[in-house]
Amino acid sequence: MALVRDATAAPSMHNAQPWRFQYSRRNRVFHLRADLRGALPHTDPVLRALHIGCGAALMNLRVAVAHEGWQATTRVLPDPSDPMLLATVTLTGPLGDKDDPAALYPAVHTRHTSRYPFAEAEIPMSVRTALVDAADQEHVSLSFASGWHLQSVLDLAREGEARNLTDAGAAADLDRFTRRADDTRPATEGVPEYAFGPLRRIGKAPMRDFAGGKTVPGRPTADFETSPHLALLTTSRDRPVDWLRTGQAVERVLLRATLAGLSASFVTQALEWHDLRWPLRDPMSGNAYVQMVLRLGYGPPGTRTPRRPVQDVLDIEP
Template sequence: MALVRDATAAPSMHNAQPWRFQYFRRTRVFHLRADLRGALPHSDPELRALHLGCGAALMNLRVAVAHEGWQAATRLLPDPGDPMLLASVTLTGPLGGETDPAGLYPAVHTRHTSRHPFAETPIPGPVCTALVDAAHQEGVWLAFPSGWHLQSVLELMLEAEARNITDAGTASDLARFTRRAGDERPATEGVPESAFGPLRRIGKAPMRDFAGGKRVPGRPTADFETFPHLALLSTARDRPEDWLRTGQAVERVLLRATLEGLATSFVTQALEWHDTRWPLRDPTSGMAYVQMVLRLGYGRPGARTPRRPVQDVLDTEP
């Protein structure tokens, strides 16, 4: 089904694709469920990143439904007795005069994570405002750190990346969802070698090394940004509902950024360790929990990464 194909164009940590959909024809209801095939037991033991990825897929589904001219009613965690049922989306009737979020649809299949250097060009104020507004529409706070706060975030990310390189559990999660040239695994999930991006030669952009510190023949090096543009998405609480809302906000921001000509990537290393996640917050803000850090800028678009076929993630019911 085209709507689910659009939904699964969403990003997820290590492209693990931790979602599964059910569609009930008679009631015109989609269920979004967690798929533990996409769980990262060491890097994401609480399933926070899993919820974020599923929230991003939910946002894409909402965009696609609106693009097809339907109104939809969305409920998060509709059954307290079934925590793996993350959301329901009911098609309630033809779309009226309201076009949001249908206008984001052109970016659904052109948004790709870019692990390449970005220019040092400032992001115009109106574009920043549009991204802040996009997050606010999902009930999430977006801020652009600067000065001492930006420096602190960068240092925390570098510390966490250094830990990840030597941590066996992190390496195991990464190995499950990266594909090197010559691998015999199906090319339907994970981050392929073609999307690793170049190794950083100089610069402060906090890039994850998807090769895990191992040599990749022919992989280039590049100079990254000295002052990267980062955006922090935060919430006042830290519950599964907040994670799902953040996932929707992240994807709405990414789609808007893509339409504005920005390239984007994720900076999650410090979010994967309890002692480095908490200090990411801005102590002057009421938003206590940083849920996601994005890197934004003008640069080379990212490479497309694989997705599981729709028939592998969709069950259709009467």
């Protein structure tokens, strides 16, 4: 079904795609469930990143439904006895005058994570304001790190990356969801070698090495930006509902950024370590929990990564 194909264009950590959909024709209801095939047991033990990825897919589904002219009611975590049922989206009738999500649809399949250098160029205030507003529509705060706080976030990301490169559990999660050129596994998930991006020669952009510190023959090096633009998405609490809100906010921000000509990548290294996550926050902010860090800028569009076939993630009921 085209709507689910649109939903699964969403990003997820290591492109693990931790979602599954059920659709009831009779009730015109989509059920979004967590798919533990996409869980990262060491890197994401409490399933926070899983919820964020599923929230991003939920946002894409909402956008696609509106694009098709449907009004929908979305409920997150509708059944306390079934925590793996993350959301329901019920098609309730023709779309009314309010079609805000539909305007984001052109970016659904052109948004890709870019692991390339960005230009040393400012992001106009009007664009920054639009991204702040996009996050706010999902009840999540977005702010751009600057000054000493930016340097602190960069230092924490670098520390997280260093730990990941020497930690056996993190390496196992990464190895499971990366694909080398000679890999014989089906290319339906994970980050393939062609999407690793170049190795950083100089610059301060906090890039993950998807090769895990190993040599990739023919992989280029590049100079990355010295003053990266990092946006932090934060919530006042740290519950599964907040993680789902964050995922929807992340995707809404990324779609809006794509339409504005921006590229983006994820900076999650420090978020993967409990003792590094708390210091990420700006103590001047009233929000206590950093849920996501995005690197934004003007640069090459990202590389498309594989997705599971729709028939592998969708069950249709009469």
